[in-house]
Amino acid sequence: MDLNTVVELRDARSRETWRPGDAWLGGGTYLFSEPQPHLRRLIDLSRTGWPPxxxxxxxxxxxxxxxxxxxxxxxxxxxxxxxxxxxxxxxxxxxxxxxxxxxxxxxxxxxxxxxxxxxxxxxxxxxxxxxxxxxxxxxxxxxxxxxxxxxxxxxxxxxxxxxxxxxxALDSRTAFRQASLYGLGRSGALLIGRRDPQDDSCTLTLTASTVRPIQLRFPFPPNAEAVREAVEFGVRPEEYFDDIHGLPQWRRHMTFRFAEEIRRELMEEDR
CATH class of the missing domain: 3.30.465.10 (Uridine Diphospho-n-acetylenolpyruvylglucosamine Reductase; domain 3)
Structure with a gap:
């Protein structure tokens, strides 16, 4: 999409003074996907040469x-x-x-x-x-x-x-669960579990079903009740996201379901 309000493109290496209407330009897949009427200038990062x-x-x-x-x-x-x-x-x-x-x-x-x-x-x-x-x-x-x-x-x-x-974290064992209302749709719930190889602690990260990432940490491998209670008290009702890709009630249901599935997967080696 053409951004017809943008009147200038600047190289990020030139260290321009930031002003209202500026935006950093990386890949541009979001910026050029919909109108951005508030933008007047893009600061291009593509030539910075940062090792990926x-x-x-x-x-x-x-x-x-x-x-x-x-x-x-x-x-x-x-x-x-x-x-x-x-x-x-x-x-x-x-x-x-x-x-x-x-x-x-x-x-x-x-x-x-x-x-x-x-x-x-x-x-x-x-x-x-x-x-x-x-x-x-x-x-x-x-x-x-x-x-x-x-x-x-x-x-x-x-x-x-x-x-x-x-x-x-890179050396941890992980478990992944993701759900969408459609075969090729946006994630309605995406949960990741991680088990630390050093102290055996576990971390459960909730995303997509919630408006922000929510991390639940367990000092040792939890049982089903501990995970259920952590999710129950760790996420406020208003923190479940609500849009066309899933109602909060469904997202909450999938969060509890995936949390238990991840717990079981991470505990498999113990059994």
């Missing part, structure tokens, strides 16, 4: 905001969580054209409940590195970065530079 994926000294993985879904999918990650990366990429249910243009940073910054890169990064305890116009840097866990449907903690002009996934 970089292994950190401690064994973690840094994902640049400009990394595309296709680049992440093709990355040879020889870690237990590699299967989860593949599952979340396929949760896009998008064409190869979108995979080769849509960026990880764009998916997080759109902050939609069904954003599968939000699900992936939150479940693996990812941390966002945010850079202000002044150059100041702050770090925010992905689970806290998204605050609601289409809302996040970004301040005016602030840039999501990268997301770092810690080594410990």
């Amino acid at each position: 994926l970089t292994e950190t000294p401690d064994g973690g993985l840094e994902i640049a905001a400009t990394c595309t879904v296709a680049q992440l999918f093709r990355h040879p990650l020889n870690r237990p969580a590699a299967v989860l990366v593949e599952q979340c990429c396929h949760a896009f249910l998008a064409s190869w054209k979108i995979w080769n243009m849509a960026t990880i940073g764009g998916n997080l910054c759109n902050s939609l409940p069904a954003g599968p890169m939000i699900s992936l990064a939150a479940a693996l305890d990812g941390v966002c590195r945010l850079v202000a116009q002044s150059g100041a840097v702050r770090e925010v866990p992905v689970a806290e970065f998204v605050t609601g449907a289409g809302r996040n903690v970004l301040r005016p002009g602030e840039l999501l530079r990268a997301v770092t996934l810690p080594a410990r």
Whole structure:
């Protein structure tokens, strides 16, 4: 779609002064998908030259905001969580054209409940590195970065530079469940369980069914009652998302169902 209110395109390397009507341009798959009447100028990140994926000294993985879904999918990650990366990429249910243009940073910054890169990064305890116009840097866990449907903690002009996934999370065993009302529809519920290989703690991350990522942590493998109570008291009624892709009652039902299925899957090795 043509954005007929945009009158200027600037290179992000030129460090332009941020002003009202500006927007960062990554892959553009969202920006050019619908009218953006409030925009006047796009700051293009495509020539920044940031390496899409970089292994950190401690064994973690840094994902640049400009990394595309296709680049992440093709990355040879020889870690237990590699299967989860593949599952979340396929949760896009998008064409190869979108995979080769849509960026990880764009998916997080759109902050939609069904954003599968939000699900992936939150479940693996990812941390966002945010850079202000002044150059100041702050770090925010992905689970806290998204605050609601289409809302996040970004301040005016602030840039999501990268997301770092810690080594410990990448070495965890995971379990994935996703549901949609349609065969090729948007996720109505997407839950991910993770079992830590070091202390045997478990984390359950709820997304798509809720307006923001919600993490439930268990210091040791939980039983069915513990998981049910955690979901019951960890999600307020108004936090279940409501749109054309699923009523809150259905999303709540699928959340409880998937939570128990994930618990059982993660406990299989004990039996």
